[in-house]
């Protein structure tokens with residue numbers, strides 16, 4: 001049996017540059033990952049199957065449209081004779097939450113299938129299967145911090161970021177991605193005027209990275225807040241937390257993150273927020 005983690009994806013920034021002729025949005029995003037996530041295993045079996053367990057398993061569903069199965073089918077279409085198998089997903093991340101849970105599961109499935117079949121991690125067919133599974137799947141394949149551009153298919157070099165102590169909050173309201181993009185109201189071919197994304201290097205200290213991040217933004221925050229107004233409350237609670245240096249929404253929401261100066265400050269804030277909002281999913285995380 002092979003096993004891998006499917007970590008949460010956090011968009012530290014997300015700038016929308018315009019809308020492409022194919023309807024997808026052209027974006028620029030600094031993506032990082034958290035230690036916490038789902039776990040996916042693959043056991044040898046004659047056919048493809050998926051069993052789901054874990055606290056958010058029911059919300060994800062083990063049907064044919066689960067991204068684990070979609071990714072496996074997309075790779076099998078490209079690699080003749082690919083040995084498939086029985087997947088088991090321990091689902092812990094909130095679903096439809098802006099932290100790429102399904103995308104990270106799909107990328108994990110591709111990694112496991114590649115490993116089981118002796119396919120090189122750099123094989124372009126892996127990247128193509130990832131791209132066809134979803135916009136966030138390519139960046140989740142390596143699961144390491146980097147810039148993501150285009151509709152998600154164009155990836156910058158891996159970045160060595162300083163560890164960012166953080167608190168993640170999801171208020172339990174699923175937010176579908178497509179209508180959040182649609183609320184931007186951009187027509188195919190339309191470009192957006194705006195400040196360029198700040199340049200991110202590998203050698204930044206945490207303070208330098210924070211300064212860069214504070215010059216960035218998430219352009220999906222406003223449309224997501226219109227779709228799920230509780231996001232406004234989540235951001236206010238994070239910004240009011242003692243020691244919070246920066247709070248922002250990830251992806252298309254509703255999960256928001258706050259960055260703190262030290263893990264202890266993040267843990268203290270998380271405890272206080274849990275007391276105040278026991279109904280929210282509140283996690284400490286180390287982003288990198």
Ligand SMILES: C[C@](O)(CO)[C@H](O)COP(=O)(O)OP(=O)(O)OC[C@H]1O[C@@H](n2ccc(N)nc2=O)[C@H](O)[C@@H]1O
Pocket residue numbers: 011014023024025026027029098100103133134135136137150151152177178181251252
């Ligand atoms: C918001 C992000 O999570 C940021 O990382 C991603 O851009 C979205 O990634 P994702 O959920 O994997 O997206 P997909 O499942 O491929 O697309 C869902 C829907 O989002 C919209 N979409 C997605 C990505 C993109 N660059 N432009 C878009 O307009 C499209 O309407 C698409 O039908």
Ligand SMILES: Nc1ncnc2c1ncn2[C@@H]1O[C@H](COP(=O)(O)OP(=O)(O)OP(=O)(O)O)[C@@H](O)[C@H]1O
Pocket residue numbers: 059060061065066067068094095096097098099100101102103105106136175177251252253
């Ligand atoms: N393995 C999976 N885990 C979670 N959701 C899945 C999975 N497979 C399919 N889905 C479906 O995918 C949709 C998006 O779920 P996901 O949790 O990936 O959203 P997200 O965190 O907003 O993603 P992103 O940040 O990439 O936009 C949901 O409607 C869900 O039902």
